[in-house]
Amino acid sequence: MSVEVTHLSVRAGAKVLVDDVDLAIEPGTWCTIVGPNGAGKTSLVETIAGLRRPSAGSVSISGRSLLAMNERERARSVSLVPQHPVIPSGMSVYDYLALGRVAYHGLFRNASPADRAVIESVVERLGLSEFRERDVITLSGGERQRMVLARALVQSTMVIVLDEPITGLDLRHQMELLELLKGEVAECGLTVLATLHDLTLAGQFADRLVLLDQGRVILDGPAGQVVRSDELAEHYGMNLRVVDVDGADVVVPVRH
Amino acid sequence: MAIVMVVTLVALVGAVIAGLVIGPTSIGTWRVVGDALSHVGVGHSTLTPLQSTIVWQLRAPRMVLGLLAGAMLAVAGGTYQGVFRNPLADPYLLGVAAGAGLGATFAIAGLGGGLTTPSWTPLLAFVGALAAVIVTWLIGGRRLRSSPATLILAGVAVSALLTSAQTYLQQQSTGSIARVYIWLLGSLATASWQSVSMVLPYVVVCAMICVGAARALDVMSVGEDESRSLGLPVRRVRLVVIAASSLGTAAIVSAVGLIGFVGIIVPHIVRLLVGTSYRRILPISVFFGAAFLVGADTIARTVLAPTELPLGVVTALIGAPVFVVILSVRRPVAL
Numbered sequence: 193m194s195v196e197v198t199h200l201s202v203r204a205g206a207k208v209l210v211d212d213v214d215l216a217i218e219p220g221t222w223c224t225i226v227g228p229n230g231a232g233k234t235s236l237v238e239t240i241a242g243l244r245r246p247s248a249g250s251v252s253i254s255g256r257s258l259l260a261m262n263e264r265e266r267a268r269s270v271s272l273v274p275q276h277p278v279i280p281s282g283m284s285v286y287d288y289l290a291l292g293r294v295a296y297h298g299l300f301r302n303a304s305p306a307d308r309a310v311i312e313s314v315v316e317r318l319g320l321s322e323f324r325e326r327d328v329i330t331l332s333g334g335e336r337q338r339m340v341l342a343r344a345l346v347q348s349t350m351v352i353v354l355d356e357p358i359t360g361l362d363l364r365h366q367m368e369l370l371e372l373l374k375g376e377v378a379e380c381g382l383t384v385l386a387t388l389h390d391l392t393l394a395g396q397f398a399d400r401l402v403l404l405d406q407g408r409v410i411l412d413g414p415a416g417q418v419v420r421s422d423e424l425a426e427h428y429g430m431n432l433r434v435v436d437v438d439g440a441d442v443v444v445p446v447r448h
Numbered sequence: 449m450a451i452v453m454v455v456t457l458v459a460l461v462g463a464v465i466a467g468l469v470i471g472p473t474s475i476g477t478w479r480v481v482g483d484a485l486s487h488v489g490v491g492h493s494t495l496t497p498l499q500s501t502i503v504w505q506l507r508a509p510r511m512v513l514g515l516l517a518g519a520m521l522a523v524a525g526g527t528y529q530g531v532f533r534n535p536l537a538d539p540y541l542l543g544v545a546a547g548a549g550l551g552a553t554f555a556i557a558g559l560g561g562g563l564t565t566p567s568w569t570p571l572l573a574f575v576g577a578l579a580a581v582i583v584t585w586l587i588g589g590r591r592l593r594s595s596p597a598t599l600i601l602a603g604v605a606v607s608a609l610l611t612s613a614q615t616y617l618q619q620q621s622t623g624s625i626a627r628v629y630i631w632l633l634g635s636l637a638t639a640s641w642q643s644v645s646m647v648l649p650y651v652v653v654c655a656m657i658c659v660g661a662a663r664a665l666d667v668m669s670v671g672e673d674e675s676r677s678l679g680l681p682v683r684r685v686r687l688v689v690i691a692a693s694s695l696g697t698a699a700i701v702s703a704v705g706l707i708g709f710v711g712i713i714v715p716h717i718v719r720l721l722v723g724t725s726y727r728r729i730l731p732i733s734v735f736f737g738a739a740f741l742v743g744a745d746t747i748a749r750t751v752l753a754p755t756e757l758p759l760g761v762v763t764a765l766i767g768a769p770v771f772v773v774i775l776s777v778r779r780p781v782a783l
Contacts, residue, residue: 238673243677263680278670291667291670294679
């Protein structure tokens with residue numbers, strides 16, 4: 193499924209959070225939004241996930257406006273991995289994942305065998321079998337984030353939005369989560385829209401990078417091209433060097 | 449879960465029998481059962497006409513009203529706790545109690561200039577309760593998404609205002625202070641089949657809506673934004689369940705006054721026993737609340753007979769120790 197963002201603006205009172213953004217993301221593409229704090233990354237992806245209402249412009253999934261969809265239709269089109277997911281104490285991992293099927297079976301019916309098959313498949317693929325009956329509150333940070341990703345995959349949407357999904361994870365768990373997602377993209381042809389602060393990981397995992405600052409798109413292009421752009425360092429207000437390590441771009445901040 | 453449900457149902461049956469059998473006039477359990485069966489054409493009744501009147505015109509409506517009040521207050525409290533994700537939420541959170549209190553005081557004190565009488569108490573309490581919730585919603589409802597606490601704070605403000613008005617009216621009408629005070633403490637003593645029939649439709653519909661919203665409340669345990677991304681129409685769900693909880697509570701309060709403790713403590717006891725899923729908490733709270741209140745009322749009307757203890761005092765006296773015991777032996781669970 194493609195994502196089309198047309199002349200999108202988002203305001204909070206008088207403050208402009210997203211300013212006339214145009215993006216067209218092809219199906220099966222991993223697009224990562226980067227930019228300094230306060231650039232409008234979260235506001236942009238939350239609007240694309242349907243959580244904020246645009247003050248101007250539109251967001252469409254495969255040609256259908258988000259505003260024309262009801263909540264359940266939207267939840268079957270685009271899923272979200274939030275920056276700070278709420279982890280409800282007392283709920284088992286399986287029940288947490290099952291929340292991802294509510295948009296399919298509704299509020300007054302239990303999960304169907306087909307719903308349960310989807311959950312089982314994701315549990316298997318993301319290696320959550322040993323945790324399925326555990327209370328979500330007992331999971332470690334890495335396990336929790338894998339579970340939140342799993343819930344988004346259980347939603348079976350072709351577009352998945354991730355807002356800083358690796359915040360608070362150690363390096364191994366950061367790589368592990370992004371590799372898991374990369375595997376899902378390759379296997380299921382997902383369209384991914386993510387925000388990341390880590391420019392190295394952003395460059396290594398995304399097909400395309402979008403640099404956002406003050407709500408506007410500054411750069412938009414192939415990941416390797418954007419991380420090597422002078423404008424990237426300029427908008428972060430610091431010295432950045434890109435080092436080639438075994439063919440991978442590593443972005444290194446340098447003290448003035 | 450199954451054990452808790454069975455124990456709850458056994459307690460409910462026990463409370464119903466106790467509500468019919470226990471009282472100043474001693475009437476044996478099997479004679480009451482035999483009389484009940486005789487009404488459906490099985491066997492013969494051994495009750496005298498007076499005993500039959502005591503059981504079916506005094507104790508039965510009181511017991512049924514207690515069932516309805518306990519069920520509604522418990523399920524409304526549990527629903528409020530879920531929808532606001534606040535463990536201190538109770539059915540009176542949005543001003544129902546203060547509004548009903550003001551309406552009831554107006555009627556009991558006959559402040560309508562001859563236009564109102566004490567018999568208007570249920571109606572004015574009902575109107576006062578609903579008006580308070582509507583005003584609270586108008587103040588805090590619009591900002592519910594950006595600031596969920598706004599609605600609760602609006603409820604606090606509206607309650608404070610209406611309570612001060614009620615206290616002022618009460619002071620201006622010293623002759624009726626005792627009656628107002630008794631009403632404020634809540635009682636099933638004035639129960640009749642008429643009051644049962646008045647609140648029954650509200651309780652059935654509102655409790656069904658609350659229980660029906662249990663899965664939505666489970667989804668809402670991950671917060672508003674995530675619930676919406678999972679496909680839940682959060683604002684509609686919130687409006688419907690708050691309206692149902694408030695309407696059901698208003699109907700109950702108009703009939704029995706302000707019975708405290710049930711709405712906050714019963715859902716917490718059930719949560720400690722069956723876990724955090726509202727699909728388990730709310731249905732069990734219906735039965736547990738019903739059994740709890742009828743049991744408490746049986747104690748309230750018999751322990752110092754012929755004097756009755758205020759029902760709210762008994763619910764707290766029984767409920768608080770039970771809650772403390774369960775709290776100390778079970779791991780506390782968050783909302």
